[in-house]
């Protein structure tokens with residue numbers, strides 16, 4: 003399911019980044035749309051043009067964002083969850099700019115207010131408000147003037163090709179904005195299922211009420227809540243327009259309206275107020291992760307002891323903004339049939355180098371799936387060094403692979419070699435492999451980018467990680483968000499192994515991109531007996547999956563016989579992997 007999500011601002015604004023990060027962490031596929039005003043966000047959801055919307059409701063410096071609460075109440079929107087977002091403000095400018103040369107700083111007025119101390123140190127710089135942090139960054143990039151800088155999140159640097167002149171520029175590091183993600187009361191069941199992941203007692207409820215201008219009115223209201231043992235999470239007031247000395251209160255309480263104690267307390271509260279609007283109950287904070295969720299496999303540990311900041315991306319990240327980790331800090335999880343690549347489970351993809359016959363595929367599928375493999379592989383179109391070597395069974399091979407996958411109940415992956423094959427391949431297999439030799443076949447990358455099938459992009463024989471990420475960007479840029487990267491060994495001076503399996507690629511990619519990382523030790527090392535230790539290493543170093551070649555009778559394999567694993571080898575590897583957390 004892909005959902006549409008609306009926010010106020012443009013790409014790279016804090017709301018955009020917060021939304022991307024949160025939906026990413028929930029494992030929700032989505033398309034984000036930036037709109038001009040908070041009201042447009044609310045009306046887009048009510049009119050069904052967006053499934054969910056995001057509105058700020060609180061800011062550590064500015065306090066309650068009343069428009070947020072008011073729009074939720076006015077349109078009877080249903081809150082799903084709260085997102086607490088640390089506003090990571092950086093000073094961004096065009097490459098080549100220097101801090102001492104900055105004469106004008108652009109940002110949202112709130113961001114300017116939050117960074118007063120830092121801005122005071124920029125002697126001679128004028129401070130100029132803009133509509134949001136994303137617009138500030140976009141304009142500074144468009145003007146190309148090194149004397150102009152923007153205060154914006156780090157993600158905006160990657161999106162607009164800016165560099166950081168300073169980080170941590172906010173006066174206070176605990177600089178949070180609280181957003182509410184919401185839906186319309188008529189939303190589809192899948193959208194409704196985004197909420198209610200926490201037990202009622204751990205949820206929060208937002209209320210808006212007005213009291214009479216009477217002695218003790220507020221005390222009586224709060225008394226109704228206190229008597230029921232309800233904790234307040236927030237209380238703020240403002241004068242009611244047109245009614246001198248009548249006040250409107252913005253209150254958050256801990257608990258869910260479906261709890262009898264809360265329902266009873268709200269009944270009593272209503273009697274004490276002139277109006278009470280229950281905005282609704284919702285999941286709070288980081289706990290609004292997917293049901294059964296938790297961190298994805300091998301959540302990145304802090305990079306250096308004491309470091310609170312994720313390391314900055316290299317300047318080349320401007321070439322792969324969609325692949326950059328900042329575009330989806332929670333990580334991408336790719337659903338392939340019932341398997342999730344990039345989630346908590348370590349995924350094993352196994353099968354022969356080439357599909358050779360029905361018997362070979364059926365026997366391999368049965369054994370590797372019984373041994374715990376999650377996906378079946380098999381090449382039908384083979385990119386061979388020699389034109390005289392076995393070229394694969396072509397579409398007949400694809401059909402045999404698909405049949406074996408269906409029989410064993412697992413999804414299948416196979417290499418697609420040319421743009422003309424993409425449409426048919428996307429119908430017949432679950433996961434499209436782009437081989438190492440085709441990593442920079444840009445027409446092929448664009449063609450798979452236009453399908454809705456997940457893509458496994460193998461690293462080229464002499465490709466840098468930057469080039470791999472830029473190649474992935476081709477697929478993402480066409481609208482296909484489901485790309486996994488595969489380290490399969492690179493060319494070095496070393497001849498003892500077929501290639502050099504670059505396991506250092508794994509932590510580097512895990513830091514720089516949100517895309518899942520697969521390791522292929524079979525092609526990496528090319529020698530049967532060295533594959534097993536490298537499978538252990540791949541899991542230990544933080545890969546999300548491995549892909550290995552298994553054959554019923556390795557000496558007879560029509561391609562890559564020296565690296566084909568026996569069924570026994572495969573079982574020994576699975577046993578090893580079960581011992582590694």
Ligand code: PEP
Pocket residue numbers: 355381385436437438439460490525
């Ligand atoms: C394969 O996986 O069968 C293959 C041909 O791999 P690579 O493209 O990495 O050489």
Ligand code: MN
Pocket residue numbers: 355356525551561562
């Ligand atoms: Mn092979």
